[in-house]
Structures are given as structure tokens and as C-alpha cells.
Amino acid sequence: MSGGGGCLKCGRDAITFIRYSGARLCSDHLKEFVDKRFKKQVRLQTDIKRDDLICVAVSGGKDSLVTLSVLKKMKDEGLPIRLEAIIVDEGIDGYRPEKVEWAQTHCDNWDVKLHIMSFERTIGASLDTIMASQPKMAACAYCGVFRRTCLNTKARELGAKYLATGHNLDDIAQSALMNFCSGDLERMNRIGPHDHVIEGLVPRIHPLRGVPEKECLLYALIEGFEVEGSECPYSVDAHRREYLNMLQELEDAHPGTRHSIIKSMDMVRSLLNGESDHVVSDRSEALGRCPTCGEPTGGSSPDALCQSCKFICELGLDG
Ligand code: SF4
Ligand SMILES: [Zn+2]
Ligand SMILES: [Zn+2]
Numbered sequence: 001m002s003g004g005g006g007c008l009k010c011g012r013d014a015i016t017f018i019r020y021s022g023a024r025l026c027s028d029h030l031k032e033f034v035d036k037r038f039k040k041q042v043r044l045q046t047d048i049k050r051d052d053l054i055c056v057a058v059s060g061g062k063d064s065l066v067t068l069s070v071l072k073k074m075k076d077e078g079l080p081i082r083l084e085a086i087i088v089d090e091g092i093d094g095y096r097p098e099k100v101e102w103a104q105t106h107c108d109n110w111d112v113k114l115h116i117m118s119f120e121r122t123i124g125a126s127l128d129t130i131m132a133s134q135p136k137m138a139a140c141a142y143c144g145v146f147r148r149t150c151l152n153t154k155a156r157e158l159g160a161k162y163l164a165t166g167h168n169l170d171d172i173a174q175s176a177l178m179n180f181c182s183g184d185l186e187r188m189n190r191i192g193p194h195d196h197v198i199e200g201l202v203p204r205i206h207p208l209r210g211v212p213e214k215e216c217l218l219y220a221l222i223e224g225f226e227v228e229g230s231e232c233p234y235s236v237d238a239h240r241r242e243y244l245n246m247l248q249e250l251e252d253a254h255p256g257t258r259h260s261i262i263k264s265m266d267m268v269r270s271l272l273n274g275e276s277d278h279v280v281s282d283r284s285e286a287l288g289r290c291p292t293c294g295e296p297t298g299g300s301s302p303d304a305l306c307q308s309c310k311f312i313c314e315l316g317l318d319g
Helices: 027-045 061-078 097-108 119-122 128-131 139-158 168-182 183-190 214-221 240-251 257-274 307-315
Strands: 016-017 024-027 052-058 081-089 113-118 162-164
Touching: 016 168, 016 214, 024 027, 027 061, 027 214, 052 061, 052 097, 061 081, 061 097, 061 214, 081 097, 081 119, 081 139, 097 113, 113 119, 113 139, 119 139, 119 307, 128 139, 139 307, 168 183, 168 214, 168 240, 168 257, 183 214, 183 257, 240 257
Parallel strands: 052 081, 052 162, 081 113
Antiparallel strands: 016 024
């Protein structure tokens, strides 16, 4: 944490300097700053009616814990929602069990029901087992697809109106930049928040999309959440890391770049969804249903298998 002057709001010792706004803030006012943007995003991204269920996808990491804790705070302050959490146990030895334990401890403290989904039960094998038979494949490719399926299936089964994730400003700017650089605007259009309902797909919301990684980390530290812990042994996605570094350099040289990238993405998305009739005009029409598991699928033919079922077939699993 960095000092070097008083808080802009109250003059107490500042714990951080926000470069893109030029403000120094103390711990209380940093929390207030994060809460304010979080609540604004919840208002913008949702249409909440009494007793709507919001499920939070928790990973045991700081961002999803911050997401769950601020939503809990909003509920306690009178937002008329039901709140539950889902964690996916991919079956990664030495990594996931500890995170599941942390998530369970926090959910117990906050009186939030935690649902545990596992690859083992849902697709028929743990990630460790899959990777032992596919040593040349990138674990994250399987993991991302199966995790999305687990989360959507459980959230839908519970009747959730929204699935909230802990993606922060850095995560979303990085995904937008990657999709843009690879020319995959259709994929960029699928990044949440989802502002229209697609049958079978629980809309995702990202209340932290306006909050940078560093501020999420400070918030978690102030709140006393566990932020250390083991790294996923498969996390060597060099491509993603390249974009993270690039984004960091751009932000250092030009504070506010991440916000601008998200703003550009939002403008492109509104063009894609409203005015362009040759790329993706309406995802609800473009998505079919997987004939095997019934999950929504973006495949070009209406009876195409979803990516999860394709992987399950290739891997010879039961699902
Ligand atoms: S780093 Fe990759 S394999 Fe590990 S949890 Fe994340 S997506 Fe899954
Ligand atoms: Zn202050
Ligand atoms: Zn399927």
C-alpha cells in the first residue's frame, strides 16, 4: 500500500493513489469508492424484482469474495434479493480444495448457501485426470468450457435471475483487447454483462467491471479476506499473460486506458446488436440448443453439440 499525503475526502493517511483520477484515498474512502461503482453497475446491469435470486460464482479468490460481500451488504441494506453462491471444483489437487474451504468459511460467516459443483460428477472426470491423458493440451481450454457449463446448469436449476462473477476492470479490458486483436468480435459480444435474456442461459453480470484489480486487492485486504494462496498449477497461459503485460504498460503510460477499452467495447457491442445486420444482430436467434445436454450453443448448425459435449466425446467420458 502507498502513502504520501492525505486522503482527498477526509485528510487522514491515504493508503493509495488512484492515478486515473488523481485522488489519494484512505481505507474508508477507498471502500466507499469501490462500493459506489459496484452499486452503480448492479443498477445498470440488472432489473431486480422482489425475491429475485442472484447466484455468485465464487472461486475462493479475492474478486469473487469482494463481489459476494458487497452484494450481501446491499441485501442487508434493503435490496430485496435472495443470494446464493456456486463454486466449481475442477479437481485440481493441491489447489482447489483449499479455495473451496475458504469459500465455504466466508459463505458460512455471511449466511449464504454455497453449492459445490464438480467436474467429476458433472462431466465424469476431474481436470487432473483429463490432463493426465491429454498432456499436450492446454488445461484452461477444457477448464473454461466445463466451468461455464457447471455454473450455468446449477444457476438455471436454482432459478437464478442473474449469475454474478468477480471479473474486474483489468479482466474485462484484457478479454476485450484479446478478442479485438484476434478479430473475434462475436466472442467479444458474448462477454457479459448480458443485457438480453437468451433461453437457457442465465445472464451474467459483472458488478466489478469498473473497478481495477489493484483496488479490488486493497478492498480485500482492508476487509481481511484471504488473498494469498497457491496458484493453479496449470496457469501458464502465455498468450493471456502477454496481453496482461501489454495492458499494464499502456495503463502506466496512459492512465485510463482500461476504461477507454471497455468504453470502446460497449460502443462496438451496441453497433453489433443494434445496427449491424451482417455480424451478430441478435444472439437470442443465433443460439441453438445442444442435442445432448440441452445447454445453449453458439454452433453454426441448429443441432450442433455444445463445446462441453464435444470435449466429453473427444475425451471418451460419460458426462
Ligand atoms: S488457470 Fe486454467 S486450469 Fe487453472 S483454474 Fe484457471 S482456467 Fe482452470
Ligand atoms: Zn478518507
Ligand atoms: Zn452439450
